[in-house]
Amino acid sequence: xxxxxxxxxxxxxxxxxxxxxxxxxxxxxxxxxxxxxxxxxxxxxxxxxxxxxxxxxxxxxxxxxxxxxxxxxxxxxxxxxxxxxxxxxxxxxxxxxxxxxxxxxxxxxxxxxxxxxxxxxxxxxxxxxxxxxxxxxxxxxxxxxxxxxxxxxxxxxxxxxxxxxxxxxxxxxxxxxxxxxxxxxxxxxxxxxxxxxxxxxxxxxxxxxxxxxxxxxxxxxxxxxxxxxxxxxxxxxxxxxxxxxxxxxxxxxxxxxxxxxxxxxxxxxxxxxxxxxxxxxxxxxxxxxxxxxxxxxxxxxxxxxxxxxxxxxxxxxxxxxxxxxxxxxxxxxxxxxxxxxxxxxxxxxxxxxxxxxxxxxxxxxxxxxxxxxxxxxxxxxxxxxxxxxxxxxxxxxxxxxxxxxxxxxxxxxxxxxxxxxxxxxxxxxxxxxxxxxxxxxxxxxxxxxxxxxxxxxxxxxxxxxxxxxxxxxxxxxxxxxxxxxxxxxxxxxxx
Ligand code: AHR
Numbered sequence: 110x111x112x113x114x115x116x117x118x119x120x121x122x123x124x125x126x127x128x129x130x131x132x133x134x135x136x137x138x139x140x141x142x143x144x145x146x147x148x149x150x151x152x153x154x155x156x157x158x159x160x161x162x163x164x165x166x167x168x169x170x171x172x173x174x175x176x177x178x179x180x181x182x183x184x185x186x187x188x189x190x191x192x193x194x195x196x197x198x199x200x201x202x203x204x205x206x207x208x209x210x211x212x213x214x215x216x217x218x219x220x221x222x223x224x225x226x227x228x229x230x231x232x233x234x235x236x237x238x239x240x241x242x243x244x245x246x247x248x249x250x251x252x253x254x255x256x257x258x259x260x261x262x263x264x265x266x267x268x269x270x271x272x273x274x275x276x277x278x279x280x281x282x283x284x285x286x287x288x289x290x291x292x293x294x295x296x297x298x299x300x301x302x303x304x305x306x307x308x309x310x311x312x313x314x315x316x317x318x319x320x321x322x323x324x325x326x327x328x329x330x331x332x333x334x335x336x337x338x339x340x341x342x343x344x345x346x347x348x349x350x351x352x353x354x355x356x357x358x359x360x361x362x363x364x365x366x367x368x369x370x371x372x373x374x375x376x377x378x379x380x381x382x383x384x385x386x387x388x389x390x391x392x393x394x395x396x397x398x399x400x401x402x403x404x405x406x407x408x409x410x411x412x413x414x415x416x417x418x419x420x421x422x423x424x425x426x427x428x429x430x431x432x433x434x435x436x437x438x439x440x441x442x443x444x445x446x447x448x449x450x451x452x453x454x455x456x457x458x459x460x461x462x463x464x465x466x467x468x469x470x471x472x473x474x475x476x477x478x479x480x481x482x483x484x485x486x487x488x489x490x491x492x493x494x495x496x497x498x499x500x501x502x503x504x505x506x507x508x509x510x511x512x513x514x515x516x517x518x519x520x521x522x523x524x525x526x527x528x529x530x531x532x533x534x535x536x537x538x539x540x541x542x543x544x545x546x547x548x549x550x551x552x553x554x555x556x557x558x559x560x561x562x563x564x565x566x567x568x569x570x571x572x573x574x575x576x577x578x579x580x581x582x583x584x585x586x587x588x589x590x591x592x593x594x595x596x597x598x599x600x601x602x603x604x
Pocket of ligand 1: 137181183184284285407455456461
């Protein structure tokens with residue numbers, strides 16, 4: 110049997126632009142995200158471009174990454190940037206207390222990060238230390254990176270081989286300051302934010318976009334207090350939301366799950382919409398003109414680490430279920446694009462819901478990677494509102510999940526892109542898509558699917574889940590009809 114569903118898109122009502130920064134990434138000094146994942150050093154026998162893995166670099170270029178957040182996460186509030194500049198052999202080592210007690214040799218520091226952003230053509234988002242760092246340290250970091258003047262920090266940067274200042278816009282003042290970033294109360298952090306942010310100067314035409322450390326999940330009091338105390342002094346306020354079964358004990362296997370777990374995950378993932386709405390309504394109260402952006406700068410799935418991998422390194426496999434979480438979450442972000450100006454999936458390589466997994470010289474692209482590739486077309490396009498009618502599935506914990514999730518946008522050349530995810534693990538859906546009076550000439554598409562929801566790409570079988578051409582969309586008598594197979598994600602291009 111096939112389910113009948115309908116989508117009604119309203120092209121004439123499109124007003125908001127989907128910020129490309131919604132497709133941001135996150136790279137923390139955690140496990141093998143930086144070391145082994147992005148950076149192997151110039152002397153490695155793994156093919157590299159000035160120390161950056163060439164295979165990873167090339168794969169990431171395909172995604173048109175708009176911004177990259179660094180160096181944490183929790184690591185950011187123990188990171189002292191001066192340890193990561195100057196000749197590599199002189200850099201002191203430190204213990205990465207948050208992530209497995211691994212020794213960090215600081216060989217990847219400010220220059221290595223900012224040069225990577227230049228290679229990827231993306232904007233850097235620096236998350237600076239409030240928890241264990243000083244105001245002076247943060248102020249000097251801004252000066253070191255962005256000052257063109259004859260100033261002590263700009264001269265130190267020149268001595269370290271970089272003459273021209275970098276442009277850095279996105280500046281995070283602390284991370285999870287309620288937890289690993291200092292265990293603070295919102296009132297106390299609000300005051301610290303005011304103090305630290307005061308000394309983050311705009312040098313030589315570099316205009317900082319200052320981001321306050323925001324709430325996790327359901328902590329609405331954090332958002333309320335921050336907006337009340339500092340709403341007028343910040344450009345962005347962050348929010349972290351993970352699709353996770355809970356914070357204690359096992360989080361479940363990344364690959365060994367049943368359909369019940371699968372649908373529960375979809376429900377937990379979709380709950381981000383309600384959570385965002387509540388945070389946004391608080392922001393609206395203090396900032397009705399929407400001057401402060403909501404930055405969901407950590408999101409994605411969090412499963413148990415793969416058996417046999419180092420504890421605390423958060424290395425997890427990535428299945429079609431993760432791809433669904435990516436698609437569903439991006440579909441939600443698009444709807445709130447008037448307030449949500451940036452998001453960062455956690456994390457780019459080898460950590461949590463990553464784009465890429467590496468093992469020695471090998472590399473695989475995850476199902477999540479392919480969602481980001483397929484969804485690139487929505488970056489900087491006009492969001493088109495829609496109504497979606499489909500069946501729902503009851504799930505444990507009193508949740509109910511719609512079996513389809515969709516989004517649509519119009520790009521600068523006038524093409525309309527429609528992405529639809531069918532989370533129904535068993536049945537295909539016939540979807541009639543109504544685009545009002547838009548003349549329809551041609552439709553083409555791509556699909557991400559697999560024989561099972563647990564399918565993943567491994568080092569032995571790297572091509573189990575891949576993008577393919579999709580031929581299930583037809584224009585018939587001026588109407589668009591789509592048959593979307595079970596457990597699949599499509600993106601259509603309509604001309
Ligand atoms: O992304 C992993 C960790 O999750 C980050 O370091 C921290 O900010 C969050 O708790």
